[in-house]
Amino acid sequence: MSSSLIRGKYVVCGVVDRHQATVIEDGAVFQRDGVIVDVGGHDEIAKKYQPDEVIGSPDDVVIPGLVNSHHHVGLTPVQLGSRDQALELWFATRIAGRTVDPYLDTLYSAFEMIESGITTVQHLKGWVPAPLANVEAVIGRVLDAYDAIGMRVSFSYALRDQNRLVYQADADFQRRLPDDLAAELGAFLRNSALPLDEQLGLFEDTYAKYNGRDRTRIQLGPANLHWCSDQALAAVRDISDKYQAPMHMHLVESPYQKEYARRRGGGTAVDYIHAQGMLGPLMTLGHSTWFTEGDIEIAADTGTHVCHNASSNLRLRSGIAPLNRLDARGVNVALGLDEAGINDDRDMLQEMRMVLKLHREPGFDDNVPTSPQVLRMATANGARTTPFGAEIGALEIGKAADLVVMSWRDIAYPFLDLDIDVTVIDAIIHRAKTTGVKTVLVAGEPILRDGRFTRVDKAAALDELAAMMVRPRSDDELRRVALSRDVLPHVRAFYDGYLDAETRDPFYALNSRR
Numbered sequence: 001m002s003s004s005l006i007r008g009k010y011v012v013c014g015v016v017d018r019h020q021a022t023v024i025e026d027g028a029v030f031q032r033d034g035v036i037v038d039v040g041g042h043d044e045i046a047k048k049y050q051p052d053e054v055i056g057s058p059d060d061v062v063i064p065g066l067v068n069s070h071h072h073v074g075l076t077p078v079q080l081g082s083r084d085q086a087l088e089l090w091f092a093t094r095i096a097g098r099t100v101d102p103y104l105d106t107l108y109s110a111f112e113m114i115e116s117g118i119t120t121v122q123h124l125k126g127w128v129p130a131p132l133a134n135v136e137a138v139i140g141r142v143l144d145a146y147d148a149i150g151m152r153v154s155f156s157y158a159l160r161d162q163n164r165l166v167y168q169a170d171a172d173f174q175r176r177l178p179d180d181l182a183a184e185l186g187a188f189l190r191n192s193a194l195p196l197d198e199q200l201g202l203f204e205d206t207y208a209k210y211n212g213r214d215r216t217r218i219q220l221g222p223a224n225l226h227w228c229s230d231q232a233l234a235a236v237r238d239i240s241d242k243y244q245a246p247m248h249m250h251l252v253e254s255p256y257q258k259e260y261a262r263r264r265g266g267g268t269a270v271d272y273i274h275a276q277g278m279l280g281p282l283m284t285l286g287h288s289t290w291f292t293e294g295d296i297e298i299a300a301d302t303g304t305h306v307c308h309n310a311s312s313n314l315r316l317r318s319g320i321a322p323l324n325r326l327d328a329r330g331v332n333v334a335l336g337l338d339e340a341g342i343n344d345d346r347d348m349l350q351e352m353r354m355v356l357k358l359h360r361e362p363g364f365d366d367n368v369p370t371s372p373q374v375l376r377m378a379t380a381n382g383a384r385t386t387p388f389g390a391e392i393g394a395l396e397i398g399k400a401a402d403l404v405v406m407s408w409r410d411i412a413y414p415f416l417d418l419d420i421d422v423t424v425i426d427a428i429i430h431r432a433k434t435t436g437v438k439t440v441l442v443a444g445e446p447i448l449r450d451g452r453f454t455r456v457d458k459a460a461a462l463d464e465l466a467a468m469m470v471r472p473r474s475d476d477e478l479r480r481v482a483l484s485r486d487v488l489p490h491v492r493a494f495y496d497g498y499l500d501a502e503t504r505d506p507f508y509a510l511n512s513r514r
């Protein structure tokens with residue numbers, strides 16, 4: 001097979017703790033057949049091995065491949081006509097989005113992810129129209145796109161069997177609507193629903209078909225508490241247990257979801273799914289924005305992971321997750337870009353930079369994010385939320401050779417003083433831009449080399465996507481535009497008075513956490 005030596009002025013092997021990372025100056029990684037064989041000083045590694053090729057240079061910095069632990073789509077909601085607004089209204093506007101070719105759509109965001117140093121993605125697909133054969137075809141096209149571009153993917157299909165538009169049974173919500181609109185919405189919701197047994201079978205079939213691919217793993221996606229009946233939650237828990245397959249579940253993304261959980265079970269959403277036996281190292285809770293102190297304790301005690309989707313929470317008015325308290329309690333927190341970050345793209349370097357600063361509470365205590373902590377969230381912590389686990393997330397002997405070669409000059413030119421207090425990791429988190437990402441390796445293979453994709457023609461794929469999107473709207477798309485517009489005021493009315501004044505107060509979220 002093939003081997004390579006990847007060198008850098010700095011090789012960032014991994015994070016030790018919230019203040020230290022292992023960084024080798026003038027370092028190198030030697031990989032053979034996709035597995036890291038050795039890591040050390042460049043001269044020593046170069047003497048020991050005869051690589052087929054040398055990648056990187058003394059002007060570069062080498063870091064572990066980044067993990068985007070929460071991802072859904074290619075073309076962003078804004079690109080498809082939904083502007084940022086409160087999550088619950090935004091759901092209704094998403095009905096109007098145009099149908100997008102799943103293969104080209106997946107490539108589109110994969111280009112952006114890889115160009116920002118992401119080598120592994122947790123892809124949570126959902127909301128594909130029935131019948132089952134259509135859902136299966138879409139899943140196949142998504143996974144074929146990752147296979148084509150060479151990216152590592154942990155995939156799940158979002159499982160939902162109730163409350164498809166608001167936090168109430170579909171039939172009850174339809175009764176609030178004029179008859180013709182109720183019928184229109186009913187038809188739309190039926191067309192977006194698979195029976196629970198088909199959804200469970202879909203996991204088993206997808207697992208059997210794709211989990212064996214080298215860079216693909218299949219896991220479970222119970223979509224959110226309000227979207228899952230007790231029967232669905234129990235079934236997902238049992239399948240996860242049987243396959244030892246991780247689960248990724250949106251939870252308490254917004255204050256409305258916190259209130260929904262109270263109405264459903266009398267406690268928090270975490271209490272509810274804990275009682276269902278769903279928590280533990282196989283569970284990642286996406287968002288977790290409105291966790292209480294008690295929720296944080298339960299997550300820590302059970303070894304449940306959290307995925308922090310900071311940009312998404314800001315964009316959809318969901319709030320700010322209690323990252324500092326989660327970290328202090330030792331909860332494993334990953335990073336996710338969700339639909340898109342602040343730049344309306346999938347720029348993990350920018351997301352890390354924002355997370356570093358978003359949680360800077362006033363004061364002098366060591367309780368705010370550090371650069372190594374944020375890097376670990378985007379590498380090893382994220383890895384632990386996927387079935388790849390300890391195979392990825394650091395540059396160490398025996399791990400997969402997933403790594404990113406970035407221009408150090410892009411970060412440090414014309415001057416950067418590392419003699420006083422700023423470390424290499426600080427410099428990367430504060431200053432690294434996608435323009436400096438040169439070469440990205442997955443399993444030892446350069447899938448981006450000197451800024452060019454090696455397996456897929458990016459310009460041709462984007463041209464093809466653009467050409468497909470300019471066609472006139474279909475009748476189905478026109479109907480969905482009208483449905484979204486007509487149903488929106490009723491969605492807004494449903495949530496009128498849903499929250500009491502105390503729960504709506506942002507200081508309640510940030511400071512009380514009861």
Ligand SMILES: [Zn+2]
Pocket residue numbers: 070072250286338339
């Ligand atoms: Zn999401």
